[in-house]
Amino acid sequence: MLDMRPNCECCDRDVSPEDSTVLICSFECTWCADCAATFREGRCPNCGGDLTRRPTRTPAKQLGAPVSTIRVHNPNCLSSR
Ligand SMILES: [Zn+2]
Numbered sequence: 001m002l003d004m005r006p007n008c009e010c011c012d013r014d015v016s017p018e019d020s021t022v023l024i025c026s027f028e029c030t031w032c033a034d035c036a037a038t039f040r041e042g043r044c045p046n047c048g049g050d051l052t053r054r055p056t057r058t059p060a061k062q063l064g065a066p067v068s069t070i071r072v073h074n075p076n077c078l079s080s081r
């Protein structure tokens with residue numbers, strides 16, 4: 001099962017599960033706000049889908065359900081802008 005990703009797929013920066021500015025698409029491609037602001041029409045550069053604000057997970061809940069440690073990085077996101 002997919003879980004919250006620990007980083008922005010475009011610039012590979014760490015994103016916090018408590019950061020309400022992080023954006024995801026329906027496939028849970030994960031993007032920081034800075035990268036998402038540069039995407040054409042504000043759409044996911046991987047799948048072309050709508051981006052929506054990622055729901056946050058509180059620190060208390062992270063204790064029982066830690067976020068994923070699998071980093072997904074796709075530098076090609078830059079070429080699809
Ligand atoms: Zn980014």
Ligand SMILES: [Zn+2]
Pocket residue numbers: 025026027028029044045046047048049
């Ligand atoms: Zn996507």
